[in-house]
Amino acid sequence: MRYLLSCFFVLALATAAAAATGDPVCIQCHDSDMMKPEFRKIPGEWRQSWHYQNGVSCNDCHGGDPADAAMAMSPQRGFVGTPTYQAVPEFCGKCHIGILKNYLESGHGKALKASGSGPNCVTCHGSHGIQKANIDIINDQRCTQCHTYDRARIMKQALFATEKKIRDLETALKKLSSEGMYTEKEGKALFRTEAEFRTLFHTVDVDRVKEKTDGFMQDLNDLQNKVDALFVELQSRKNFSGFLLLVFAGIGVVVFLLAKTPR
Amino acid sequence: MIRMWKEIKEWIEVRIGLDELIRTQLTEYMVPRNINIFYTLGFVALAGFVVQVLTGFLLLTYYVPQPDHAFKSVQNIMANVPYGWLFRLMHVVGSNLIVVAVGCHMLSVFFMNSYKKPRELTWFVGAAMLLITLTFCLSGYLMPWSQLSYWATTIVTNLPSAFPFFGTITVKCLQGGESVSGITLGRFFALHVVVLPSLLLVLLSIHLFLVRRIGISSPPSGGSDKEKKPWTQFRHEDHPDGYPFFPHFVLKETYMVMAFFALMFFIITFMPALFLPEETTVPADPLRTPAHIKPEWYFLAPYQMLKLVPNKFIGVSLQIIMVSIFLFWPFLDTKKEDNMLKRRVLFGVFIASFIGWVVLTIWGKYS
Numbered sequence: 001m002r003y004l005l006s007c008f009f010v011l012a013l014a015t016a017a018a019a020a021t022g023d024p025v026c027i028q029c030h031d032s033d034m035m036k037p038e039f040r041k042i043p044g045e046w047r048q049s050w051h052y053q054n055g056v057s058c059n060d061c062h063g064g065d066p067a068d069a070a071m072a073m074s075p076q077r078g079f080v081g082t083p084t085y086q087a088v089p090e091f092c093g094k095c096h097i098g099i100l101k102n103y104l105e106s107g108h109g110k111a112l113k114a115s116g117s118g119p120n121c122v123t124c125h126g127s128h129g130i131q132k133a134n135i136d137i138i139n140d141q142r143c144t145q146c147h148t149y150d151r152a153r154i155m156k157q158a159l160f161a162t163e164k165k166i167r168d169l170e171t172a173l174k175k176l177s178s179e180g181m182y183t184e185k186e187g188k189a190l191f192r193t194e195a196e197f198r199t200l201f202h203t204v205d206v207d208r209v210k211e212k213t214d215g216f217m218q219d220l221n222d223l224q225n226k227v228d229a230l231f232v233e234l235q236s237r238k239n240f241s242g243f244l245l246l247v248f249a250g251i252g253v254v255v256f257l258l259a260k261t262p263r
Numbered sequence: 264m265i266r267m268w269k270e271i272k273e274w275i276e277v278r279i280g281l282d283e284l285i286r287t288q289l290t291e292y293m294v295p296r297n298i299n300i301f302y303t304l305g306f307v308a309l310a311g312f313v314v315q316v317l318t319g320f321l322l323l324t325y326y327v328p329q330p331d332h333a334f335k336s337v338q339n340i341m342a343n344v345p346y347g348w349l350f351r352l353m354h355v356v357g358s359n360l361i362v363v364a365v366g367c368h369m370l371s372v373f374f375m376n377s378y379k380k381p382r383e384l385t386w387f388v389g390a391a392m393l394l395i396t397l398t399f400c401l402s403g404y405l406m407p408w409s410q411l412s413y414w415a416t417t418i419v420t421n422l423p424s425a426f427p428f429f430g431t432i433t434v435k436c437l438q439g440g441e442s443v444s445g446i447t448l449g450r451f452f453a454l455h456v457v458v459l460p461s462l463l464l465v466l467l468s469i470h471l472f473l474v475r476r477i478g479i480s481s482p483p484s485g486g487s488d489k490e491k492k493p494w495t496q497f498r499h500e501d502h503p504d505g506y507p508f509f510p511h512f513v514l515k516e517t518y519m520v521m522a523f524f525a526l527m528f529f530i531i532t533f534m535p536a537l538f539l540p541e542e543t544t545v546p547a548d549p550l551r552t553p554a555h556i557k558p559e560w561y562f563l564a565p566y567q568m569l570k571l572v573p574n575k576f577i578g579v580s581l582q583i584i585m586v587s588i589f590l591f592w593p594f595l596d597t598k599k600e601d602n603m604l605k606r607r608v609l610f611g612v613f614i615a616s617f618i619g620w621v622v623l624t625i626w627g628k629y630s
Contacts, residue, residue: 055551177544180352180535182338184544237348238532245528252521259514 024066026058045129061091086112088120098199106204119146133198135163155206162213165220166194172227181234186226193219289509293502295481298512301371302479303519304364305389310520311361312463314527315399318354319456322347326406328452330445333408334546352531355538358400360527362561365393373592373613376601377480380494383593385473390590392466395459400559402455405448411540413547414556416451417443418566425575442549478502483602557628564620567627 027043029035046052057066063078065071073079083091089109093100103109103121111118123145124137135156143152169190173183197216200209275281294302325344327336340347369389372378378386405416420443423433439446478500506512530537542553558566565582572578588595596609603610 177541178536180341180348180539182342182544184338237535241349241352241528241531245525245532248521248524248528252518252525255514255518255521259511259518 024058025069025072026062026064026066028069029072042128045127049128049130050132051130056095060095085120086116088122092121098196099202102199102202106202108202108204133201134167135159138201151206152204155204155209158206158209158213159201162197162216162220165217165224166190166197169220169223169227172231176227176230176234179234181230183227183230186223186230189223189226190220193223285509289513290507292508293505294479294508294512295502295505297482298479298506298515299482300515300519301367301375302482302512303516304368304371305474306516307519307523308361308364308368309467310523311357311364312467314353314357315361316460318350318357321350322354323456328406328448330408330448330547333406333448337407337409349531352535353527354403356527356530358403359538359559359561360523361396362400364523365396366561369393374603375480375483376603378593379596379601380593381477381497382473382480385470385477386593387590388466388470388473390592392463392470394586394590395463395466397561399455399459399463400561402451402459404559405443405451406455407543408448408547409543410545410547410551410553411542411556413443413549414542414553415558416447418556419558419562420447422569422579425579444549560624560628563627564623567623567630570627570630 030039030043032040046058051057051060058064059066061080063080064073065077071077073081080091089100089103089112093103104113108119112120124142125131125133138152138156138159140149143149173187173190176183193216200212200216203209272281322340325336325340325347327333337351340351342348372386372389401416401419405412420437421434423437424430426433435441437447437450438444439450476499479502480500481502538559542556557563568582569575569578572581598606600606603613
C-alpha cells in the first residue's frame with residue numbers, strides 16, 4: 001500500500017513538474033534517484049543531443065504519453081520502449097525514411113538482416129546523445145570494428161568536397177544571418193540538399209556516391225550563387241548606410257564649427 | 264520668383280505675425296550663457312521620435328499584424344521592399360538610441376537639480392514620457408512575432424501575476440487569454456500605433472509648454488546668471504544677459520542631432536544585428552521554449568533584480584516603489600541646495616544606484 005502511494009505521489013509530482021517546465025514526464029522519473037544509473041544518464045545525454053536542439057522528445061521515438069506520468073509507458077499510447085538490436089533501423093526510420101531505404105539496400109543493412117549482427121544506426125551515431133551527422137563519423141576507429149578501412153576511406157574522399165561545400169555554405173549563411181540578412185529560404189534549401197546527401201552516405205556504395213556527388217555539387221553551386229548575391233546585397237546596404245553616416249557626420253562637423261565661430 | 268516669395272511671406276505675416284513670432288521665440292529668446300550640450304538631449308530625443316514616426320509609418324504600409332503573417336511580412340520588408348531594411352533598422356536602432364537619449368536627459372536634469380521648484384511638473388511629465396518610451400519598446404518588441412518577441416513578451420506580461428487577484432486579471436487583460444496569442448499581438452499593435460503615440464503627443468505638448476512657459480533653467484555651475492529670488496509667485500525665468508536661442512542654441516541642438524544620426528548609421532553599417540539577436544530570425548513557436556531568452560538591455564537590470572529577489576511579489580512591488588520614487592522625486596526632495604556636489608549623501612546614493620544598475624545589467628546579460 002505504502003509502495004503504491006509513493007508511486008502515485010511520484011507520478012503526480014512528475015505530471016505537475018512536466019506541466020511547469022514543458023519537459024516530458026519521462027525526464028522527471030529518469031532524473032530521479034529511484035532510476036538505475038544507466039537509465040538516469042539518459043536525460044543528460046538527450047539534453048546535449050541534436051535531437052533536443054531540434055525539439056525531438058522522448059515520445060517522438062519511444063511513444064507513450066509525454067504529459068501524463070501514469071500513461072507515459074502505456075502500450076495503448078504507443079509506448080515502444082527500447083527496440084531490439086535488429087529493430088533499431090525501423091525505429092529510427094520512422095522519421096529518417098530516405099536514410100532507412102538506402103541503409104536497407106546497403107551492405108550494412110543486408111548484413112544486419114542476414115546475420116542479425118551487422119551495424120545499425122546506433123553503431124555509428126549513438127543513441128540518446130546523438131549529434132549532428134558529418135563526414136567525420138566515417139573514421140578508421142569506427143569502421144575497423146567490423147572491416148578494413150580501405151573502401152570507407154575511398155568513399156570519404158569522394159564525399160569530402162561536397163561535405164566541405166556544405167560546411168562553407170553553413171558558415172556563410174551564419175555570417176549573413178549575424179549581419180541581419182534573412183536567409184531562411186537558402187537555409188531550407190541547404191538543409192534539404194544536406195539531408196538528401198546524408199541518405200547517400202548510407203548506401204555505403206562507393207560507385208554510387210561518386211556518381212551522385214556531381215548532382216549534389218551542382219545544387220550546392222546554385223545555392224552558392226544565391227548566397228554570393230546576398231553578400232553583394234549586404235555590401236551595397238553597408239555602402240549606402242555608410243554613405244548616410246558620412247553625410248550626417250559631415251553636416252554635424254560643419255554645424256559644430258559654425259557654432260564655435262565667434263559672432 | 265523673389266517677388267512671389269515676398270508676396271507669400273507678406274501673406275503669412277499679415278495673418279499670423281511671423282516676424283514677431285520669430286523675434287520673440289527665436290532670435291530674442293535668451294538662453295543662459297553657460298548652457299551646455301546636455302540641454303540639447305531632450306531635442307535629440309524629440310528628433311528620434313520624429314524618425315520613429317516616419318519609419319514606423321513606412322513599416323506600417325507593409326506590416327501585417329496577424330500571427331500567420333507578421334513574421335513573413337517583416338522578412339518581406341527586410342528582403343524585398345526597396346530600402347525596407349533601412350527603415351526597419353532605423354526603427355529598431357532608433358528605438359534603442361531614444362532610450363539612451365531620454366535616459367541621459369533625465370540623468371542630466373537630475374544631476375543639475377533642474378527638477379526643483381518650479382519644475383516639478385516638468386520632471387513628472389518627462390519621467391512619464393520615459394515610461395511611455397519603454398512601453399513603446401515593449402509593445403514594438405512583439406510585432407515581428409519571432410521567438411524572441413513571443414517569449415520575451417510572455418515573461419513580461421506574466422510579471423503582474425505576482426499580485427493576488429488583480430495580477431491574474433491584469434495578465435489576462437494584457438494577453439487577451441491564457442497565453443500570448445494573436446489577440447495579444449492585436450492589442451499590442453493597437454497600443455503601439457494608436458494609444459501610445461496619442462499619449463506621448465499629449466505629454467510632449469505639456470512638457471514643451473512647461474519648458475517654454477517656465478523658461479530654461481541655468482546650469483548650477485560655471486558663472487550662472489540664475490535668479491536667486493525665492494519662487495513665491497509665477498514668473499518666467501529670463502536670461503537677459505544670455506545668448507539668443509537662434510542661432511546659438513539651435514546650432515548646438517543641430518550638431519547633437521547630427522551626432523545622433525551618425526551614431527545610428529554607424530550601428531546600421533557596422534553592427535546591423537546589434538539589437539537583432541539570432542532568436543529574432545526564427546518565427547514564434549508557442550510550443551517550443553528557447554533556452555536563453557533575455558529582455559532588451561534596458562530591462563536587464565529589473566529582470567536580474569527579479570531573479571535575485573526570491574519572492575516574486577516582493578520583487579515586483581520593490582520595482583513599483585522604485586518607479587514611483589523616480590516619478591515623484593521632485594516632491595520628495597525638498598532641500599533647497601541645488602548643487603549636487605554639495606549634497607554628499609544624495610550624490611553617494613545616486614552613484615551607488617547607477618553602479619548597481621550597470622552591475623545588474625551586465626549580470627543579467629551574462630547570467
